[in-house]
Amino acid sequence: MNDSRVQASTQKLLELLEELGAYTASGPGVTRLLYTKEWRQAQIFLQQKMVGFGLKVTTDKVGNVYGRLCGRSPEEMVILTGSHIDTVVNGGKYDGAYGIAAAMVALQDLQMNYGQPKRTLEVVSFCEEEGSRFPIAYWGSGHVTERYDGSEAATCKDADGISLQAAMEEFSFLQGVTEGNGARNDIGAFVELHIEQGIILEKTDTQIGVVQGIVGQRRYMVKVSGAANHAGTTPMLMRQDALASAVEMLYVLEGAAKLAGEPLVATSGKLEVHPNTPNVIPGEVLFTLDIRHIEEDDLECFCAKLFSRYYEITAERGVTLEVTPVLHTLPAPMDTKLSTALENICRQQGKTYRTMVSGAGHDAQLFAPRCPTAMIFVPSRSGISHSPEEYTSPKQLAAGLEVLTAMLYELAY
Known part of the structure; x- marks a missing residue:
């Protein structure tokens, strides 16, 4: 993209992150726990934004939110991208949210610049990944990948004794078309963009991390x-x-x-x-x-x-x-072909990159055994994450967005 397009896309991304960061409980940083008022408001906000971005919005029974850009070949498997909406207590505004916001901007840019894709592109805001409120993690992507079947909700309780099932029913917002129990068998690839949550990229002055595997x-x-x-x-x-x-x-x-x-x-x-x-x-x-x-x-x-x-x-x-x-x-290796494609994109765009292993868990690791999966990292200042001090510069965020957009173009166009 030319400089003016990059600047416009970066501005959209930054505005989305700021708006999302406003949906938080009181206290420093961002606190947006699963099935709380703040979480519900953020997911509804994203639904509305996705509609404004020209995407077809659906949800599933656990509260995952999807925005779809339909392809010319509906028989082809879907290219899915996104991350999680929940946070830890007093976390930052980039963990999870960046991957969702960047995916939304990428899909809008691709549609504006290249029209309808050949393969369907879809952004997802997973309802939960952190395990911060209930003693269970990856509740969102776990339903998509059939890690969970929903029966866990009755007995899983938070610190106040509220069951996952009760919390889910209280803050249900299922608007639009609901897609069954959440399990998906139509996903042909998953790409997740995320802040590193570590210090390697900053210490080595590297723009992009191409993740080879998740511990x-x-x-x-x-x-x-x-x-x-x-x-x-x-x-x-x-x-x-x-x-x-x-x-x-x-x-x-x-x-x-x-x-x-x-x-x-x-x-x-x-x-x-x-x-x-x-x-x-x-x-x-x-x-x-x-x-x-x-x-x-x-x-x-x-x-x-x-x-x-x-x-x-x-x-x-x-x-x-x-x-x-x-x-x-289980340890989750990323798809070698997709990782190689990311390296090629970085070289074509003149961006510095390094291959690396993720020490943090991510939704991508649940998809890796089921479909070709790739993960892109951008630097985290001082390696700080899960904290109000979490920060990645606009220039670094823009670099990740450019790489993600090029990757989705290759997969879908």
């Missing part, structure tokens, strides 16, 4: 149960201290992860202590585990050894352990 991920909820008792009258050698046991387990986690070395990473980001009183020995502790690696066998081996050591600790300390798997995603 596998295991998430667990771990409950350590001991005996709550008086802090002053219970001798140290007679205690069943759930917190002291959990602390030892987390120390073991860090040491084991460092010993395993890159690319494995392991994190515990949430800890709940009961009864959480200064003069009472903790009787129960809940903590989360998030463990990632690009190789499934290495990930499996690490988790098995870790939990073996955890059970040794419980035996030594006289406490009990309950481990609940929350998420298990």
